[in-house]
Amino acid sequence: VQDSVVDARNEGDLEQLYRADGERLWRSLVLSFGDPELAADAMAEAFAQALRRGAAIRDLQSWVWKAAYRIAAGEKHREARVRVSGREPTVEMQESIVDLLRALGRLTPKQRASVVLADYAGYSHREVAAVLGTSVATVAVHVHNARRQMRGMLEVDEDA
Amino acid sequence: MRMRELREQLRRVDELRMPDVWSEARRRVVSSGLREDPLRDGPSSVRRGAAALVALVVFAAGGTLLWRAIQPAPDLRGPSPSPEPATDALSELAPGWTQLAPPPDYRCCAGTAWTGSELLVWSGYTYTGYSNEVAKRDGFRFDPISGRTTPMALSPLGPRSAPASAWTGRELLVWGGQDPGGPPYYDDGAAYDPATDTWRLLPPSPLSARVPLSVWTGFEWILWGTAVRRDDRPLDGAAYDPANNTWRSIAPGPIELTDATATWTGTEMIVFGAALHGGNQPESPTAIAAAYDPRADTWRTLPPSPLDTNSNTAVWNGSELVALDYNHASAAYDPRTDMWLDLGRVPGDDCEGGLSGSVAIDGDVLAIDCGEGLLFRKGSDGWVDVTPADGIFGFAFLPLATTQPMSAALAFGIGADFDPFGLVAYRPPSDDRADEDIEPVVIESTRPRVEPGTQGSSSFHASYRGMTIPLDAIETPGAELEYPVTESPVALPAGTPIVIQGRFRNAAIFELRHARGTYVEHGSCIVPGALDRISAGDGLSAFFIYAEWADASAGVAFRARVEGSSVVTPSPEVTQSGIDATLFGLVICDG
Numbered sequence: 001v002q003d004s005v006v007d008a009r010n011e012g013d014l015e016q017l018y019r020a021d022g023e024r025l026w027r028s029l030v031l032s033f034g035d036p037e038l039a040a041d042a043m044a045e046a047f048a049q050a051l052r053r054g055a056a057i058r059d060l061q062s063w064v065w066k067a068a069y070r071i072a073a074g075e076k077h078r079e080a081r082v083r084v085s086g087r088e089p090t091v092e093m094q095e096s097i098v099d100l101l102r103a104l105g106r107l108t109p110k111q112r113a114s115v116v117l118a119d120y121a122g123y124s125h126r127e128v129a130a131v132l133g134t135s136v137a138t139v140a141v142h143v144h145n146a147r148r149q150m151r152g153m154l155e156v157d158e159d160a
Numbered sequence: 161m162r163m164r165e166l167r168e169q170l171r172r173v174d175e176l177r178m179p180d181v182w183s184e185a186r187r188r189v190v191s192s193g194l195r196e197d198p199l200r201d202g203p204s205s206v207r208r209g210a211a212a213l214v215a216l217v218v219f220a221a222g223g224t225l226l227w228r229a230i231q232p233a234p235d236l237r238g239p240s241p242s243p244e245p246a247t248d249a250l251s252e253l254a255p256g257w258t259q260l261a262p263p264p265d266y267r268c269c270a271g272t273a274w275t276g277s278e279l280l281v282w283s284g285y286t287y288t289g290y291s292n293e294v295a296k297r298d299g300f301r302f303d304p305i306s307g308r309t310t311p312m313a314l315s316p317l318g319p320r321s322a323p324a325s326a327w328t329g330r331e332l333l334v335w336g337g338q339d340p341g342g343p344p345y346y347d348d349g350a351a352y353d354p355a356t357d358t359w360r361l362l363p364p365s366p367l368s369a370r371v372p373l374s375v376w377t378g379f380e381w382i383l384w385g386t387a388v389r390r391d392d393r394p395l396d397g398a399a400y401d402p403a404n405n406t407w408r409s410i411a412p413g414p415i416e417l418t419d420a421t422a423t424w425t426g427t428e429m430i431v432f433g434a435a436l437h438g439g440n441q442p443e444s445p446t447a448i449a450a451a452y453d454p455r456a457d458t459w460r461t462l463p464p465s466p467l468d469t470n471s472n473t474a475v476w477n478g479s480e481l482v483a484l485d486y487n488h489a490s491a492a493y494d495p496r497t498d499m500w501l502d503l504g505r506v507p508g509d510d511c512e513g514g515l516s517g518s519v520a521i522d523g524d525v526l527a528i529d530c531g532e533g534l535l536f537r538k539g540s541d542g543w544v545d546v547t548p549a550d551g552i553f554g555f556a557f558l559p560l561a562t563t564q565p566m567s568a569a570l571a572f573g574i575g576a577d578f579d580p581f582g583l584v585a586y587r588p589p590s591d592d593r594a595d596e597d598i599e600p601v602v603i604e605s606t607r608p609r610v611e612p613g614t615q616g617s618s619s620f621h622a623s624y625r626g627m628t629i630p631l632d633a634i635e636t637p638g639a640e641l642e643y644p645v646t647e648s649p650v651a652l653p654a655g656t657p658i659v660i661q662g663r664f665r666n667a668a669i670f671e672l673r674h675a676r677g678t679y680v681e682h683g684s685c686i687v688p689g690a691l692d693r694i695s696a697g698d699g700l701s702a703f704f705i706y707a708e709w710a711d712a713s714a715g716v717a718f719r720a721r722v723e724g725s726s727v728v729t730p731s732p733e734v735t736q737s738g739i740d741a742t743l744f745g746l747v748i749c750d751g
Contacts, residue, residue, distance in 0.1 A: 018182045026178045031170060040179050047185035052330075074378070096172045120170040133478070150166055 010054045014047060017060050024121055025068060031116040032109075033072050034101045036093075042072035065131050069113065076109070103153040107146050114139050115146035248276035249305050250568035253587050256546075257533075258568075260583045261307030264300055266572050268293075271334035273327035274570065275354060278303050280332045282312060282352065283319050285340045293340040295319035301354055304570070304583055313357045317350050324383055326376040328402050330355075333381050335362065335400075338371050338388065345369035351402065366398045366409045373422035375429045377454060379403070382410065382429050384452065389418040389436060399454060414461050415450045416443070419469075423476040425495065428453050430462070430481055432493075434469035442469035447485065449474075449493065465500050466491050477538050478523045488529070490536070490543065507545045508532045519569045524588045526569045535588060546586070 022043070029039035046068035050057055057063045104112050110132065117128040118139070125139045132139065263279070270284025282299030297319040299312035315334075317323075323337035323346070335349030347369035349362040365383070370390075372383040384397030393416040398407050413431065420433025432449040434442045447469050449462040467485040474483035474493075482503070484490035490503040508529050518527035523538040532547040568585040 015182065018185075022181060023178045026181065027173045027176060030176065031173055036176065040181050040184070044181045044184040044188060047182065048188035051185060051189045094172075094175055097175060100169060100172050115166075116170065119167050120173070147166060150169075 010057070010060075011051060013060055014050055014064075017064065018047060021061060025065060028116050028121045029068060029072055031101070031104055031120055032069070032113040033076055034105050035076075038072055038075055042068045042075060045071050062130060066133070069131055070133075073109070073113075103150060106153060107149060108142075111142045111146035111149070114142035115150065118143050119147070248274070248567055249303070250274075250566065250570070250585055250587070252305075253568055253585055255587045255589045258585045258587070260304040260570075260585055263302045263304070263583050264309045265296075267296070269321040269340070270299075271323040271325035271332065271337075273325060273332045274566065275327060278310075278354065279570070280312075280327070280352065280354060282315060282325075282332065282334060283317075283321070283323065283337075285321055293321075295321050295340055299352075304585070310357075312352065313359060315350055315352070315359050316361050317348060317359075318346070320346055322371045322388070323349075324372050324374040324387075326374060326381045328376060328381070331402060333362070333376075333400070333402070335365065335374075335381075335383060336367075336370055336372055342388075343390075345371060349400075362400065363405060363407065365400065365407045367396065368394065370394060372397070373417075373420055373431055375422050375424040377424055377429070380454060382452070382454060384410065384422070384429070385413060385417055385420070385431065387418075387420060387422075389438060393418060393435060397452075410452065410454070411457050411459060413450055413452065414459050415448055417448075419471070421472075421474050423474060423481065425451075425476050425481070427455075428495065430474070430476070430493075432462075432465070432474040432481065432483060433472060436469060440470055444469060447472050447483070449481075451495070462493060463498065463500060465493065466502060473518045473527065475518045475520045475525055477520050477525050477536075479538070482518070482520075482525045482536055484518065484527055484529070486529075503536070503543070506534055506543045508534060519566060521566050521569050521586070521588055526586055526588075528571060533586060537588065 026039050026043050029042060030036050033039060033042075046064050049067060050060060050064055104116070107115070113132055114128055117123045117131055118125065123131065125143065128139045128143075263281075265281070266286065267281055267284035268287040271280075271282040272284075273280045279302045280299070281302065283295055283297065285293040285295045287293060297315065299315065301310040301312060302308070317334065320337035321340040323334040325335075326333045331351040331353050333349065333351050337346045338344065345368075347365065347367065349365065350359050351362060352359050367383060370386050371388045373385050373387045374381060374383045376382075380399040380401050382397060382399045386394055395412040395414075395416065397410045397413065399410055400407050415431075416435040417431055417433045418435050420431050422429055422431045428451040430449055430451045432447060434444055434447050436442050444464065447465045447467040449465060450459050451462060452459050465483060467483055467489055468487045471486035472483060473485075474481050476482075480492040480494050480501075482490070482492050484503075484506050488506040488508060490506050491500045492503055493500050506527070506529060518525055525536040525538075526546075527534045527536070527543075532545060534543045535546045536543050568587040571584050571586070572582075
């Protein structure tokens with residue numbers, strides 16, 4: 001990337017972050033928003049904007065996660081407002097993952113993001129709250145309710 | 161299925177192979193394709209590129225089923241699509257008040273922005289109190305932590321007072337304004353890039369010269385109406401898109417305002433205030449408001465607020481519009497219920513005209529009224545006086561335009577003789593339990609309805625960290641409440657959220673905190689006075705829980721919002737001492 005566009009040191013740090021943490025972020029976004037395309041788009045946008053901002057970002061990992069989730073939520077919001085729902089099938093995916101995403105899709109958006117960040121990404125409730133821009137108590141409740149509902153849904157699915 | 165099994169289920173997603181997102185990010189930077197017009201319908205080209213990228217990888221992974229995009233219920237109250245810096249220099253300050261380095265100049269009514277590390281100040285004037293002020297043409301960037309000042313390049317705009325301003329994450333936008341004493345008004349604008357120390361003129365807007373209200377949405381800068389008293393009160397507005405350097409006219413607003421504030425909720429711009437004549441005569445009994453949706457280009461009128469028309473201010477705390485007036489009344493508007501909730505009296509001495517303004521700090525709201533600092537913590541039922549022990553007099557808020565939630569409020573200190581005496585920051589108290597994951601108390605109930613004039617009993621079964629908490633509360637309207645002490649009271653950390661599960665209408669979640677004020681009857685039970693005006697209905701309900709605190713024996717009460725059968729507006733911790741409580745009983749009060 002051109003030197004005039006990004007700070008080289010920042011780019012190196014960001015690439016290291018991408019190599020170390022990128023897959024966890026992308027898969028968390030897939031679980032949270034149920035859409036691999038949207039996850040890739042939001043993540044690319046977050047990294048692109050981080051490259052633009054350079055040294056102004058103090059905590060790259062925290063910034064990128066927060067930005068990716070906000071961009072993805074915004075895109076989801078935009079899709080809802082312009083009635084993009086019901087898109088045609090796009091890519092193939094294994095049955096077990098489709099079932100998992102279908103179960104997660106029955107949660108509210110905040111429950112889904114909270115439980116994914118806590119139980120898949122391994123973040124503490126405090127860290128989840130920072131990513132989602134909400135309180136620790138809110139996260140605790142969303143995680144609790146999400147676990148309870150997921151338990152019921154997945155048990156039903158497995159029994160079926 | 162146990163928790164370990166849920167985590168294993170989530171691990172199924174590890175079978176997916178991630179596309180080369182890094183190359184796509186680099187490509188976007190080089191091509192400056194950060195974001196296409198977000199208002200355009202249909203998928204963006206970058207989105208289509210991402211789709212192709214993902215399709216290729218997933219096919220390569222050997223999928224067996226056709227993937228259908230799962231479309232969960234949209235979160236219509238989601239955050240702004242534009243990313244926001246996760247940290248700013250103010251987040252490293254200690255909670256409470258902090259004296260910062262003195263800025264080179266103290267200006268009223270400048271174009272300002274907080275970038276996350278620097279304060280940008282352009283034009284405005286030095287307040288003398290004698291109406292002889294002259295606007296300044298220059299500006300500066302100021303780092304309040306190090307005290308470093310950097311002069312701005314000279315703007316192509318003329319000097320002025322009260323230009324509308326916004327921070328896009330990259331540029332300071334300024335437009336309009338007036339001379340320090342009033343007209344003439346201005347109708348031009350410019351953008352300042354601190355990275356290059358350069359200005360660029362904005363194209364001509366469709367708006368007439370004025371001092372408009374404005375909000376930054378994450379994509380557009382919306383300017384509307386007027387923020388100052390004038391005979392003609394324009395109802396038109398326009399939105400500037402910095403990505404395309406274009407303006408668009410917006411639908412005209414439904415109400416006239418002159419003394420008002422504008423705030424962005426994530427989906428709407430809410431303008432709140434009143435239309436006043438020069439002699440302070442209002443044209444409405446109370447302060448009024450309207451909301452503009454930029455995606456639909458439509459307005460809606462909000463119900464009249466219970467607040468005074470004179471000297472009021474409002475700010476969005478992430479879920480409610482928190483407003484107060486110079487009579488020390490306060491109220492919150494919730495777009496989900498389209499209702500105003502009375503927040504009770506704001507503490508402090510009466511001093512007409514002393515309301516300086518309010519700002520949101522990570523969901524909390526700080527107001528400066530008559531030189532006193534007042535804090536409203538998100539989800540709480542009242543204001544807390546946070547004025548430092550050595551007192552403040554005449555604090556004037558530095559109006560800040562920023563794209564990010566502030567982690568601290570910035571304020572210029574203005575003395576009794578209009579002498580500047582410093583730049584200060586305020587951060588709300590931190591969460592003492594922030595390093596621990598909070599486990600909620602879960603209460604299941606099949607509460608029978610209690611008819612007025614009859615005695616009813618409520619049966620609750622609670623659990624906390626695997627422990628069972630038997631709860632039985634007996635309420636007798638008109639008589640003293642009876643709270644049978646549970647046989648095994650459980651110590652709960654302050655701030656513990658509580659989930660009530662059941663199919664009755666008033667299921668809710670709330671947190672333990674101290675109650676304040678007198679107790680009054682509310683519906684079928686008795687709650688602290690601060691809750692006596694909670695409206696009936698499916699949205700808001702009062703909840704009362706009896707708890708024993710280490711330093712007091714008192715009930716604690718809550719207001720919570722019902723969404724379906726389990727809900728939720730959890731309150732941030734607000735306790736006087738941060739101590740733990742012991743849970744004894746619970747009463748749910750129908751509104």
